[in-house]
Amino acid sequence: MAYKIVLDAGHGGEDPGAVYKDRKEKDDNLKLTLAVGKILEENGVDVVYTRTTDVYQTPFEKAKAANEAGADFFISFHRNSSSKPEQYNGVEVLVYDKKGIKYQMAQNILGALGELGFRELGVKERPGLVVLRRTKMPALLVETGFINSEKDNQLFEKKFEEIARSIADAILGTLNEETVEEPLYYRVQTGAFRNRENADRMLYQLTDQGFPAFILRENDLYKVQVGAYMQLGNAVNMEQRLRDSGYSTVIVTK
Template identity: 70%
Template sequence: MYILNREAFKEFNMAYKVIIDAGHGGADFGATYNGRKEKDDNLDLALAVGNILSQNGIDVVYTRTTDVYQTPFEKAALANEAGADFFISFHRNSSPKSNQYEGVETLVYDKSGEKLDMAENINGALGELGFREIGVKARPGLVVLRRTKMPAVLIETGFLNTDADNERFDTQFSEIAQAISSAILGTLDEETLENQTATQDDFYRVQTGSFRNREHANNMLYTLQAQGYPAFLLYEDGLFKVQVGAYKNLSNAVKMEQALRKSGYSTWIVSGPASY
């Protein structure tokens, strides 16, 4: 039996390829306000997020890293040819009048599947930094959302012609990049957990205690069973180990671990043959 190190989840990220798209570019400035150009903000944030994702094992492909223009069709084609798993496009919003609106929103082709999960996670992460959360909206007409063959999300990181959003963008730039990156990585971890299964002879289990004294182990065991948990006792390496469940799918073990922690138990996930 071995303890599953949560840091080991990072190695699974190597299986993911993410397209990072800085919206607009070149002669296409995007929105403008008092000399500020959307294309520049988009590129700065896209590069910052892409760097964090790369440091966490994600295979990052950029649609652009300099001030050049590509059509939305070219961007979608690049993503499809790369065989990417996700497409993340960076933009900033604009309104008819200055300082009319503020807030962040994320756009998706339709509100379903992994793209919705990622969009909601990004929106929520930015909301925690003080941005008003406008929500997730379906935009099936946008080429980069319609023509991409993988889940795609377009982030509107505040309004370019709203002073309050610009102040947040500038003064909290590093936090914004980290928040978006964490939301993306968190979503990918959820996908990893859903697909990660044990080997043929092994099972994932949640351990709540390890004791040299059999009586102490029994006390925890009986308490867990009285609370309705499928707990059992395993004697191994001179220790009485109290464990709960035996799951082929890691995501099921994680759900049980979360339930146990809410009940006040200190837990960790282990894996090995179900011989007990």
């Protein structure tokens, strides 16, 4: 099953979002949205963008467009801000409630960004946000650091490609079992256990390190795997990251 994901670059047009010095949130949001979307498309995801240029839509229009597209997920990208420069720093992911696959995906995205050096502020419930409340599919809002934090801006600039890759990997790795079982998908396996507790232990370790890991039960074994890639090269890159972190790996297909 191919998934359809709506990616939303927050703000736009006459709405710049948060502004710090000459930096506008709407520009960072669009740059990251397009970069994440490109990686998802390369891995077989049907990506729909709320905007690809500097235009404005209301949150209600964004939610309506996602619903009309029949999307499976809605992910909105933003940068945070505070009343005083350098007051806060870090990343957080907002959800309507902490339930279901959206919560798992939010945790995986948060952990992946934390692995790159961002302070993890947590997954937080924001049921009042229109794009989380009015969308009919699982929805997340990613706050990729504070725009008025020099530390976060330096990370955003210096590690931009890694940020986009990590977010995309976290999304792909969270997609449900129906996705990862499709033919011609490459996955990186880090262990196969008869005891579920041993598999859970490895899963928790991987997710704590920011890897988009999951457990697949097959032939009475609990298999711990990471990612779901249509291109072998992307699986090889993930395998190298895992091996650098001390894991024994094998690339499998299903």
